[in-house]
Amino acid sequence: MKHILSLLLMLICSITATAQQATWIWYPGDFEIWLGNDMQNRRTERETFYPVFWKMDSHYPLVDFHKEVDLTAPEEVSIYVEGRYNVRIDGKAFEGAPSKITIPAGKHWINIKIFNQAFVPAVYISGRTVFSDNTWLVTPEDKEWIDETGKASDISATKWLHSGSWNFNKPETPPSAFRLPVSPASAVSVSSHSKGRIVDFGKETFGFIKLHGVNGSGKVNLYYGESREEALDIQHAETLDRLSFHQSEKRDTVLSLSKAFRYVNVETDNEVQVDSISMLYEYAGVKERGNFRCSDEELNSIYDVAKYTFRLATREFFIDGIKRDRWVWSGDAYQSYLMNYYLFYDNETVQRTILALRGKDPVTSHINTILDYTFYWFMGIYDYYLYTGDETFIKQFYPRMKTLMEYCLGRRNKNGLVEGMSGDWVFIDWADGLSKKGELSFEQLLFCRSLETMTLCADIAGEKKDAETYRQYAAELRARLFPLYWSDSKQALVHSRVNGMQTSNVTRYANMFAIFFEYFDQQQKSAVKKSVLLNDNIQKITTPYMRFYELEALCAMGEQAYVLKEMKSYWGGMLKLGATSFWELYDPSVSGPAHYAMYGRPFGKSLCHAWGASPLYLLGKYYLGVKPESPGYKTYTVQPVLGGLEWMEGTVPVPEGDIKMYCSKKEIKITTISGTGTLRLQSTIKPTCAQAIAESKGGNTYELTLQPGKTYVVNYRAVK
Amino acid sequence: MKHILSLLLMLICSITATAQQATWIWYPGDFEIWLGNDMQNRRTERETFYPVFWKMDSHYPLVDFHKEVDLTAPEEVSIYVEGRYNVRIDGKAFEGAPSKITIPAGKHWINIKIFNQAFVPAVYISGRTVFSDNTWLVTPEDKEWIDETGKASDISATKWLHSGSWNFNKPETPPSAFRLPVSPASAVSVSSHSKGRIVDFGKETFGFIKLHGVNGSGKVNLYYGESREEALDIQHAETLDRLSFHQSEKRDTVLSLSKAFRYVNVETDNEVQVDSISMLYEYAGVKERGNFRCSDEELNSIYDVAKYTFRLATREFFIDGIKRDRWVWSGDAYQSYLMNYYLFYDNETVQRTILALRGKDPVTSHINTILDYTFYWFMGIYDYYLYTGDETFIKQFYPRMKTLMEYCLGRRNKNGLVEGMSGDWVFIDWADGLSKKGELSFEQLLFCRSLETMTLCADIAGEKKDAETYRQYAAELRARLFPLYWSDSKQALVHSRVNGMQTSNVTRYANMFAIFFEYFDQQQKSAVKKSVLLNDNIQKITTPYMRFYELEALCAMGEQAYVLKEMKSYWGGMLKLGATSFWELYDPSVSGPAHYAMYGRPFGKSLCHAWGASPLYLLGKYYLGVKPESPGYKTYTVQPVLGGLEWMEGTVPVPEGDIKMYCSKKEIKITTISGTGTLRLQSTIKPTCAQAIAESKGGNTYELTLQPGKTYVVNYRAVK
Structure with a gap:
């Protein structure tokens, strides 16, 4: 009896164990694109929908899922599907859409084909040994048919990829039901003003406002503020909600769209009462694995606030800022990847972000329409591979890398260089008067590094001919960088060439990238450090975005002591102004509420921007000094x-x-x-x-x- | 008083009139693709979902709608939208998502940007002078942003197309609610058999079965048959429905998926009763404009049954057959376009079908995976332009033609010819032992005609350089056709070249196409008529599909008297067998229920196939003799x-x-x-x-x- 019981227990354990292995699967990249569309279209500006201005792509509405199995015994398998579907074993379909099938013993090939236009076709398969995971193969065109004589078609051209998945490990929580987790949080103080009350949650935060005890008929207006000034300025607060109530007894209401704020200004009609407000804090459930502590308490505070900033901006994807765009921007994301490797090491968020940014073919513009942002996309893959060693990702998505690079190569000018063409945004940085004209040294550097990345990826994908082509392009471009842009008199790379001539303009951008790209020799590095990086006559950088690279370049040259002071001064400067998260732009020369202004709007600036969190990366890579x-x-x-x-x-x-x-x-x-x-x-x-x-x-x-x-x-x- | 009243009446009339002008609009091709996906995934085989095996594309989830207006007076405009949206006038957004706006007098530009992943973004705008129609422009990527200084972006690369529309002319019937119309129809007879009853609707039909007076608990099985034999053969009937009921009082039920049938075999458990069944006939509301009557009553019957066949297969799109595939096949559709020009002249169904077939970039396979079907797609555009003169359609979709042709050009073999490559289906026709090996003359002819079409379209689209390229390709290929394939001894084009050598095989296909393509001179035509078309030693054609072209070739040479006899014999032959619609394949040498078999299945053949309706075209073009x-x-x-x-x-x-x-x-x-x-x-x-x-x-x-x-x-x- 005991023997039987323990066998039974083993069986139960075994079933439990395999059930945990199953996960919802889909065509790789498709859920990521769908979710990216969904999330990036949640931006509002004063209640108005504010969508992106680039092309959004879609999932494949029809996908075939495939696996070959070899069973020692017949096996019953449960099938959960999002969409209309059929199930075939060895090419023969089951009648109807079965939720359970029995696979006979022996070698068999299973196909499940799913159609869903509204949502990503996905499946969860759960059996003792057969279950859905990334070993299942998927294709949007199986090209598999039988002709009138019963002859099977030539399916040699069918391209199968490994299926995509995330953490949807239960049949009852399919991908379409995805929501970030929430937890209730309370305000730290409430104060009245002439027209309502202002609720302070103590620090920058993100989530769904909950109104408690709403009663009566009338309007409730909520004005959100990252600063107290913003919440109180009902004409200029960037985000708001206008609500209407008609109820005869007290009820609680949770708003349907999450927002960023520290302060909420609640103004109600006389005819409606709201007892209080609280929030459901919405967050990504990623674990903090990295850490940093030191003898300098200010630096510890900087690290902590950077961590909180980055946590807020790490959501379904790595986004830019939580108040305003809530979009996935390739240049911003590139920095997030690097910070991530030193904090969360959550590589699925990296993958998801890369895939959402890329979308699908055809390529009709640069990523986010920005020339440099396309290059950061390639560079992000370079780093992803270096930090994770994940070759499967490279192999699966090499074709999307290749078509994007073909787009870039097709847009070189007559000199074989990249420059802003019709419809391109050349960004580099938010900086007064920064010239975007002509062939910019910065863009050539990024292009060159992107070509080097493609060489690497083509090799991994086994595309030897492509690899040779990219290797040659990269080598040629790299060899031209110095003849084209180095100025002996300036001891620096100049900013640009216009009409085939070097300009006399020197900016920090290309010079600092050339340092950590290792495009300079030791002598050039030293020269540039003096002539550019530590030269106050060269236009200063005011975004944490480009300070990231500036400080990285200095660290790469052993200037950690100098950079430590800079961090304490710049990020510490924001803390002294009461920042509870780091900003999109910080100019120490400005004072008062002018700090909140940007884009010609008094509260246009984001006070919680991922690119503000770079100390996470600098401290991990250049102080603790750990790098792959x-x-x-x-x-x-x-x-x-x-x-x-x-x-x-x-x-x-x-x-x-x-x-x-x-x-x-x-x-x-x-x-x-x-x-x-x-x-x-x-x-x-x-x-x-x-x-x-x-x-x-x-x-x-x-x-x-x-x-x-x-x-x-x-x-x-x-x-x- | 009278004056005021009549002014008021005029105003009311005027408002009514303009309200009728408005229609739901979308990105052109997007609703067509969405609907194509939806419709083509309604195929079932014995209750099992049976999807297509090629890639399905998607609508753009984010679309900007744009129009410039010049108003003499301020105007209130109503806005109905499918999706999340914003509204801007002169770049400035309204707060929230307004359902009514007032446009000030003067020149203004209006933008409405809509996001919808599940369904096609669409808008209906209704004002006195401002309303949604095809003059509105649309784009999936406006590339329009404002930088930190307030400077507007370079939107010169933004590509705007004229919006697409159909007949959704009321705000309350948006595109997502699209259903074909239905009308109730009754059976003509009911007879019992040992296990149930068989209901005869008198002729081939299509629609939703309605069960009247269902009561009790148990199962009801419906077996559909285009023939009585099929409905009774519950093991082999191609379509069926298995229903379960649990009800304690009589109720009627309409099934959710429409089907093709003449007969329905109703078999129920003892515990459930069904009083009777009827149907909701589902049809496309296209008007018959063409007609033909003559002194031969058999020919009149052929014309009428052809008309009915074609009407049944003209649905959301021109589909192949109503029982089985219910898919849009380019080769089948090509013939439907031609029949349409002589019956419905419903050019929106032509456009819709062309767009659904084409899908979007990137091109990853031939249309329907079939080499020849890609070429029919081009040829369909050639005819569309000839019969309608619609240049806008060509201009709007020229880029999709070009990328498809680039795909073809990229797949030429080392001799510059097309042949079946890995993953390609080379179809031509259902014919025993037909060789698909090597460089087929038939495929080169179609390729050549496709290149000629591209020359025409590039000229219309103003792409002069492209036009020159295509003109040259077409001329080169055409000049090679005779040296490559003409056999003096056979006095015909041979079927193929294998390993660079002409084969001795002569088939009808290339020879008959060369006649109506006008690729033969008069002497060659006469030779081929004798050596091929009227030569019984050349393998006979058994599909109405290729009989279409065979008879067309004979008509083009003035053989109407011969063709008349052929029509009476072939189509009349089907009528004599009791056909109420024309078949996918008819072989006069077969007898009995063997007529219903195909694809190795006893009822695999479609008994209502669009390509069976070709007399519509032949009689209009070659007897009435009217052609553009x-x-x-x-x-x-x-x-x-x-x-x-x-x-x-x-x-x-x-x-x-x-x-x-x-x-x-x-x-x-x-x-x-x-x-x-x-x-x-x-x-x-x-x-x-x-x-x-x-x-x-x-x-x-x-x-x-x-x-x-x-x-x-x-x-x-x-x-x-």
């Missing part, structure tokens, strides 16, 4: 730089877990997890180590090889 | 040929109305409507005419110029 050297951290470097701090400690996520480290001026402690690391440090003494002896690399630099799953304690003496 | 000579019947020919009939009369629709004609062996009577016609006839005497003198063209041929809107009576004496 080969895809997916198979090899990596740890090169801690205190930059003036007494000590710091933190965690950096990698594919198999987290790298933990502590660093003071005397001691470094590292716990590894996987891959082979190299600890590189500068010390005036020969470092000691419990496990191994560090090897001198000449001068003060020492290196120690880090094996997986070990803890190293190194005593050393920091150079400065 | 320049686009839209600006010039046309009337060349009546009795072909052995005593008399015939009929109507042929043209853009501005109908051409009516009567013809006996002694008298021709024609009423014209528009354009300049040429009556061409053969007479052994000099014809008399009330209005003009016919001019001898030498021999027995006379011509008379026909002016618009006149009636001509010509006395003559037919040559034979």
Whole structure:
């Protein structure tokens, strides 16, 4: 009896276990595009729908799902579907649309074909050994037919991809029912004013307002503010809700569209009462894996607010800002990917964002219509591969990379260079008077890096001929960059060429990218540091967006001490002004409510913008100093730089877990997890180590090889 | 007082009148694609969903609608929308989503931007002078933004098309609510059999079955049959419905999916009763404008059954057959267009079908996956332009023609010829043992005609450079056809080249197309008539599909008398077997229920197939003899040929109305409507005419110029 019971228990466990393995699957990229459309069309401006101005694509309405199985015993399988469907085994269809089938023992091929125009065709299949996951193959055109003689068609041209999925692991929660999670939150204070009350939630936040105890007939107007000034300025508040009630007893109401705010100004007619308001905080359920703490409390605050800023702007996708656009912008997202690798390491959000940005063929404009944003899209894939080692993603979506690159190559000018053509937005940065005319050095650099990315991806996808073509394009362009743009007198890359001539304009952009792209040699780097980066005569950057790269370039040249001061001054400056999240643009020379203005509107600026969170990345990569050297951290470097701090400690996520480290001026402690690391440090003494002896690399630099799953304690003496 | 009253009445009339002018509009092609997806996914086979095997495309989920107006007075405008939307005048948005706006006097530009993933974004705008129609422009990417300084973007690359519409002329019936009309119809007889009853609707029909007085709990099975045999063969009937009821009082039920049938076999459990069944006949509301009557009653019956067949297969689109595929097939549709020009002249169904077939970019396979079907798509446009003169359609969709042709050009083999490549279906016809191997002469002919179509369309679209390219491709290919395929010994085009060598195989296909394409000279025509068309040793055609072209080729050579006999024998043969609509395939050598078999299934054949209706076209074009000579019947020919009939009369629709004609062996009577016609006839005497003198063209041929809107009576004496 006992034997039977334990067998039964095993069976139950086994069924439970396999049930957990099943997940809703779809054509890869399709749910991402559908959700991207849905989310990006939630922007409102003073209650008016405010959609994007680029082409939105769609999911395939008809998709075939396919898998070959080999069963030792017949198996009953449950099928849940979003759409109209049929089920075939070995090409023979079941009558009707079965919710359960039995697959006979032996080798069989299963097809489930689903039609759905309104929503993404998706399926959840749950059996003992047969269940839906990414091993299922999908195609929008199976080209499979039988002619009048019963002869099967030539399906050799049918392209199958691995299906896409996320975390829809229960049959009762299909992708179409997707909502971000919410949790209730209360205001911290309420104060009255002449026409209503202003409710303060204590810090920047995002969610659905809930009105408690609404009674009577009349209007309730809600004016949202990231600042108190905005909520009170009913003529200029960027977002608002005008509600109408007709009820004879008290009821609660939750609004249907989530919004960003810290303050809510509630103004009601006399005939309607609202007891109070609270909110349902809406958030993405991503886990924080990275961390940073140090001896400088201001820097810790900066890190914390950056983390909160980034958390708010990490939603269905990495979006720009939570109040205004709520769109997926490729340039903004590119920075979010990098921050993500040091905080969430949530690579599904990276994939989702890349796919939503790309949409589908045909390519009819640059991503977000912006020339540089197309290039950031490629660069994001380069980094994604480096940080995750995910080759499947590259292989699956290589065709979409290729057609986008073909679009770029087709739009080169007669000199073989890119420049803004009809309908293109050349962005670079929000900066007064920035010239977008002619062949910009910045754009050529990004184009060159994009071509290098395509070379890499073509190799991974096994497209050797393409790889050769891209390799050649990239090499040719790179070889031309210096002849075209380097100015000996300026000791810098100039901003542009107009009518075939170098302009005399020097900006920071191309120069700082050339540093961390490693396009400069050591001598050029040093020259540029002086002539551009540390030169106050070169136009200053006022967006955290481009400060990201400026500070990265300085860090890449070992200027962590300088950058630490800059961070404390710039991000600390926002904190001193009461920021609870970091802004779209911060100009220290401005004062008062003028800080909130942008785009010609008094509250046009976003006070919670993902690109404001860059210290997350800088501190992880250039202070803790952890970065991958080969895809997916198979090899990596740890090169801690205190930059003036007494000590710091933190965690950096990698594919198999987290790298933990502590660093003071005397001691470094590292716990590894996987891959082979190299600890590189500068010390005036020969470092000691419990496990191994560090090897001198000449001068003060020492290196120690880090094996997986070990803890190293190194005593050393920091150079400065 | 009277003056004011009449002014008021005028105003009311005026408002009523303009309200009728408004119609729902959308991005052109998008509703057509959406509806095509919806309709083509209604196919079932024994209750199992049976979808297409090619890629389905989607509507744009986000569309901007735009118009510039110039008003003498402010105007209130009502706005009805399918989707989330905003409204802007001169770039400035109204708050919220207004259902009424007032446009100030003067020049203004209006934009309405709509988002809808589930359904096609559409709008109905109704004002006194401002209302939605095809003058509104639409785009899926306006590329219109304002930068941080308030500067408007470069929107020079934005491509605007004229909006699409159909007949959704009331705000309360938006496109998403589209249903074909229905009307109730009763069975003509009911008879019992051992397990149930069989209900006969008297002839092939299509619609929704209604069950009357259903009571009790249990199952009701409906087996549909185009033949009585099919309905009774519950194992092999191609379509069926299995219904379950649990009700305690009598109720009627209408099924949700329409089906094709003449017979319905109703089998019920003992525990459930059904009093009777009737149907809701579902039809397209297209008007019959063409007509044909003659001295031969069998031919009149053939014409009537052809008309009924074609009416049944003319639905949301021109489909193949009503029982089985219910799909839009380009080769089938191509014939439907031609029949349509002589019956309905419903050019919106032609447009809709062309657009649904084409879908959107990128092109990833041939249309319906079939090489020849891609070429029929081009040829359909050629004819559409010739019969309608509609240049707007060509201009709007030229880019989709071009990308499809680029796909074809990209798939030529090393000899510059087309042949079936991986994943291509080479169809030609259902015919035993027909070789699809190598470079088929038939496919090159169709390719050549497609290139000629592209030359024409590129010229219309103003793409002069493209036109030159296509002109050259077409000329080169045409010049190669005879060297490649003409066999002096066979006095015919051979079927194919394999490994660079002519095969000895001669089939009818290429030879008959070369006749009405006018690719043969007179001598070749005569040779081919003898060596191929009238040669019983050449494999016979058994589909009405290819008989269409075979008989057309013979008519084009003046063989109407022969063709008349063929029609009576072939189509008359089906009538003698009791056909109430014409079939997918008819082989006179078969007998009994074997006629219903195809695709290895006893009732696989469609007994109502559009391509069975070709007498509609042949009688209109080659007997009544009316055909356009320049686009839209600006010039046309009337060349009546009795072909052995005593008399015939009929109507042929043209853009501005109908051409009516009567013809006996002694008298021709024609009423014209528009354009300049040429009556061409053969007479052994000099014809008399009330209005003009016919001019001898030498021999027995006379011509008379026909002016618009006149009636001509010509006395003559037919040559034979």
